[in-house]
Amino acid sequence: MGFMIIDGRKVEFTDEKNILTVIRKAGIDVPTLCYHSELSTFGACRLCTVEDDRGRTFASCSEEPRDGMVIYTNSEKVRKYRKLIVELLLAAHCRDCTTCIKSGECVLQELAHRLGVKKVRFQNTREERPLDFSSPAIVRDPNKCILCGNCVRVCDEIQGIGAIDFAYRGTDAMVMPAFDRQIAETDCVNCGQCRVFCPTGAITIRTNIGEVWKALADKDTRVVAQIAPAVRVAAGDAFGLPKGENAMGKIVAALHRMGFDEVFDTSYSADLTIMEESAEFLKRLEKGENLPLLTSCCPAWVKFVQDQFPDYKENISTCRSPQQMFSAVIKEYYRNPEHAEGKKTVVVSIMPCTAKKMEAERPNSYTKGEKDTDIVITTTELTRMIRTAGIALDKIEVESCDMPFGIASGAGVIFGVTGGVTEAVIRRLVPGHGNAVMDSIAEAGMRGEEGIKEFSITYEGKELNICVASGLANARKVMEQVQSGEKQYHLIEIMACRRGCIMGGGQPIPAGPRHKEARAKGLYRADGNMAIKKCTENPLMDVFYNGEDFKGKAHELLHNPF
Numbered sequence: 001m002g003f004m005i006i007d008g009r010k011v012e013f014t015d016e017k018n019i020l021t022v023i024r025k026a027g028i029d030v031p032t033l034c035y036h037s038e039l040s041t042f043g044a045c046r047l048c049t050v051e052d053d054r055g056r057t058f059a060s061c062s063e064e065p066r067d068g069m070v071i072y073t074n075s076e077k078v079r080k081y082r083k084l085i086v087e088l089l090l091a092a093h094c095r096d097c098t099t100c101i102k103s104g105e106c107v108l109q110e111l112a113h114r115l116g117v118k119k120v121r122f123q124n125t126r127e128e129r130p131l132d133f134s135s136p137a138i139v140r141d142p143n144k145c146i147l148c149g150n151c152v153r154v155c156d157e158i159q160g161i162g163a164i165d166f167a168y169r170g171t172d173a174m175v176m177p178a179f180d181r182q183i184a185e186t187d188c189v190n191c192g193q194c195r196v197f198c199p200t201g202a203i204t205i206r207t208n209i210g211e212v213w214k215a216l217a218d219k220d221t222r223v224v225a226q227i228a229p230a231v232r233v234a235a236g237d238a239f240g241l242p243k244g245e246n247a248m249g250k251i252v253a254a255l256h257r258m259g260f261d262e263v264f265d266t267s268y269s270a271d272l273t274i275m276e277e278s279a280e281f282l283k284r285l286e287k288g289e290n291l292p293l294l295t296s297c298c299p300a301w302v303k304f305v306q307d308q309f310p311d312y313k314e315n316i317s318t319c320r321s322p323q324q325m326f327s328a329v330i331k332e333y334y335r336n337p338e339h340a341e342g343k344k345t346v347v348v349s350i351m352p353c354t355a356k357k358m359e360a361e362r363p364n365s366y367t368k369g370e371k372d373t374d375i376v377i378t379t380t381e382l383t384r385m386i387r388t389a390g391i392a393l394d395k396i397e398v399e400s401c402d403m404p405f406g407i408a409s410g411a412g413v414i415f416g417v418t419g420g421v422t423e424a425v426i427r428r429l430v431p432g433h434g435n436a437v438m439d440s441i442a443e444a445g446m447r448g449e450e451g452i453k454e455f456s457i458t459y460e461g462k463e464l465n466i467c468v469a470s471g472l473a474n475a476r477k478v479m480e481q482v483q484s485g486e487k488q489y490h491l492i493e494i495m496a497c498r499r500g501c502i503m504g505g506g507q508p509i510p511a512g513p514r515h516k517e518a519r520a521k522g523l524y525r526a527d528g529n530m531a532i533k534k535c536t537e538n539p540l541m542d543v544f545y546n547g548e549d550f551k552g553k554a555h556e557l558l559h560n561p562f
């Protein structure tokens, strides 16, 4: 433990890894563009520069705190320096701020405003570079890149992919895939984490909003929405709702108002997933085949296994993801002319995830030759649509989902946080319902923020080893240990994004660690409020398993054809 004097005040520090963290702990918001607590320190933007009592200036992210240090975060010298940095960044940046998709959320724009940069004295001499539209998930605009390297580090350090890197030197320097390829030609899994960490409009979500408005405007089209579990605890961010508050009822109401004919909760098909996946798991256990079972609901993870660990393709569950199950079920339901009422059906899936856009395009996301999910939009696109429609999400009265798929279990809702799929499977396998049973399952070891969790449960006298991981660099570690025989598991749940879908690449960008925690808590609280805790208790499972519309079609609709 030690003390520093920051802007004339004594501030204690313990194990903070750099001065910037101590400054922030003291409640001072020193600006940064390239610093991120979850990534290695790059020290490139120099915006966090401070001055010491000898007039020396240095980047506070790159120095360790020392006892007795005297620091000024807001001196004349420092303010001038920061302003000049932003001016120089803007000089090498395109200036279409008013029409940029990132406008209003761009850190560079915010800093220019905050630091009082009123004009840019230098010419942009950089040649305009082409945009990369090759990915279904993200768009790269090199003209808006400020070389902070956040995308490079998250893709490498957190996701273990390394699809993008720095290329060329000096004023020619840029971030791009190796060998001047398009992003779709790399190992990119479409997770969108680079977009979450990008402070400007250099990497943004590939938007499908226009297609949704078009479908809504067509009177001969029935537009059906499904809303993923994690969307409900993030959509309120842009409307000033408390962080992590469950806004599901408000989102449903907003969609109805925008003209969606039917609105369903993807948690319903998460229940279908557990019905199918736990049956598949028990069958594999009985036969001792294709273990460990690898969960199949995260498309970035599925692509990762297919690309990087092809020997384990057979271990991936054959279950479609809840998104794909639901779309197949909805489409089949409206193939019945009685339900269709002469209209064409378009399924719009609202997801926290950019990789779901890729999943919807995969060849096995078609049934009877028809695309199951027509359009995928992310939570961020949804909030943009709600704003365009002039709906005040904070004020709108709640509405419920529609029938016949309008009820889900709490197990289906917690899918959106890492460990949730596993918890739902265990709820299905363990008999009983009450709070004591649910609490003991929750304490088994699947909850919490750690990147890799392992634990065992006893099922019918047999010990089952389970691993839950999030972040693909963690997934790689787990798979390498399985490959080498160092670890043996029966079930492995992986979500590509750290902490699960609540932190998906399509979510509004969180304000810090507490915000992330609030989203997880929001989903657990939503589960706590629900009377139906597991898929077998969901009365609407009957609509699918015993309904005329779906007789004999479980395999065709709920499992990947190949």
Ligand code: HC0
Residues within 6 Å of the ligand: 228, 229, 230, 231, 266, 267, 269, 270, 273, 297, 298, 321, 322, 323, 324, 351, 352, 353, 356, 412, 415, 416, 417, 421, 500, 501, 502, 504
């Ligand atoms: Fe997820 Fe899902 S839990 S992947 O994170 O399984 O995107 O929220 O919708 O499909 O249900 C995302 C979230 C889903 C799916 C569900 C699963």
Ligand code: SF4
Residues within 6 Å of the ligand: 138, 154, 155, 159, 161, 162, 163, 164, 187, 188, 189, 190, 191, 192, 193, 194, 195
């Ligand atoms: Fe890397 Fe994911 Fe971005 Fe692709 S989408 S470049 S895998 S961080």
